[in-house]
Amino acid sequence: NLKGVDIRAEIDRLRKERNAVILAHYYQKPEIQDIADFVGDSLDLSRKAQATDADVIAFCGVRFMAETAKILSPQKTVILPDMDAGCSLEDSCPPEQFAAFRAQHPDAIALTYINCSAAVKALSDVIVTSSSAEKILSQIPKDQPIIFGPDRNLGGYLARKTGRDLILWPGVCIVHEAFSETELLKLKAQHPGAPVVAHPECPAVILDHADYVGSTRGILEYAMAMPGETLIVATEPHIIHQMEKALPNKTFIGAPGADGNCNCNICPYMALNTMEKLYVALRDLQPRIEMDEDLRVKAKKSLDAMLAMAS
Numbered sequence: 001n002l003k004g005v006d007i008r009a010e011i012d013r014l015r016k017e018r019n020a021v022i023l024a025h026y027y028q029k030p031e032i033q034d035i036a037d038f039v040g041d042s043l044d045l046s047r048k049a050q051a052t053d054a055d056v057i058a059f060c061g062v063r064f065m066a067e068t069a070k071i072l073s074p075q076k077t078v079i080l081p082d083m084d085a086g087c088s089l090e091d092s093c094p095p096e097q098f099a100a101f102r103a104q105h106p107d108a109i110a111l112t113y114i115n116c117s118a119a120v121k122a123l124s125d126v127i128v129t130s131s132s133a134e135k136i137l138s139q140i141p142k143d144q145p146i147i148f149g150p151d152r153n154l155g156g157y158l159a160r161k162t163g164r165d166l167i168l169w170p171g172v173c174i175v176h177e178a179f180s181e182t183e184l185l186k187l188k189a190q191h192p193g194a195p196v197v198a199h200p201e202c203p204a205v206i207l208d209h210a211d212y213v214g215s216t217r218g219i220l221e222y223a224m225a226m227p228g229e230t231l232i233v234a235t236e237p238h239i240i241h242q243m244e245k246a247l248p249n250k251t252f253i254g255a256p257g258a259d260g261n262c263n264c265n266i267c268p269y270m271a272l273n274t275m276e277k278l279y280v281a282l283r284d285l286q287p288r289i290e291m292d293e294d295l296r297v298k299a300k301k302s303l304d305a306m307l308a309m310a311s
C-alpha cells in the first residue's frame, strides 16, 4: 500500500542512497522522462548504460533494453520497474526459429535489430539500432549476403534506401503497424504544409508520406530544427512530451490509427512502467535482470560489434 508515500521524493532519496542512475526511453510516461537522469534512444541508452559509474541502473524502458544494459555492465544491478515490459518484435522472433532461419542461409551474416532477446543477440553477428543501422550496413561488403531481423519494416526501409538485398525476418512492431494511411492523409489535408516525421518501424505506406525518417533521437532533432509551426509525428506519441517541453509554442500532432486518434499507438509494453513501480524497484532492487553468464558473453559480441561500428 503506497498511500501517503511521496513517490517523487522517495525516488529521489533512494536513487542517492543506492547510487542509482535512472535511464528512460522517449516512449515512457512524461513523469518518468522528467525524473530520469538521462532520456534517450536505444543507442544512446546502451552507451549510457555502459559508461555509467552508478551501482544500480533503473531502466525505464522495455526488457530487451534493460537486458542490453546488463549485458554491457554485468557488475551493475539492473532493475526494470515491470518485468512484463516486453516488445512485439522480440516476441515475433523465438531463438530456435531464428537459429533455423540462419541455418537456411549459411553464407549470410545476421545483422539484427536490438529489439530482440539476448538469445537472438547471441545468434547474431552485429546488432543495430534505428539510428546506427545505415552506418553499420555501409561498412559491410556489398557482395556479403545479409539476414535482417526481426523488424521487416526497418529491414525493408534499409533495403530501399541503400539498394541492398536483405533477407528479411517477418516481424513487426504492433505500435507502428497501427498507423492508418487513410487517416494520415486526412490529417495532412487538415494541416497543409506540415511535415511528417516517422520511425522506420512504420510500414512503407506510412514512410512514403514522411518528410523525415529516423530514430527517436533523429525525430527529436528534426523537430528542434523545423522552421514551421506544426509537425505530424508517426511514432509512439510519448516522444511529443520532449518536443512540447522544448518548443511550447509549436504544435505536435501524433499520427492517427484507424480510429482517427493516436492513442492506439501508445506502446502497451512501455506503458507498464509507472512511477509507483519505479519507486518499488528502487526500494527492493527488484525486479532485477539476471542472465546466464555464457549467454551474456555470447550476446555481448554482437553488441560490441555494434558499438564499435556505430562510433
Ligand code: 13P
Pocket: 040, 041, 042, 043, 115, 129, 130, 131, 173, 199, 201, 214, 215, 216, 217
Ligand atoms: P529508437 O532506437 O529509435 O529509440 O527505437 C526504439 C524502439 O523501440 C522504437 O519502437
Ligand code: SF4
Pocket: 062, 086, 087, 088, 089, 115, 173, 174, 175, 176, 201, 236, 267, 268, 269, 270
Ligand atoms: Fe517494441 Fe514497438 Fe513498443 Fe518499440 S514501440 S518497444 S518496437 S512494441
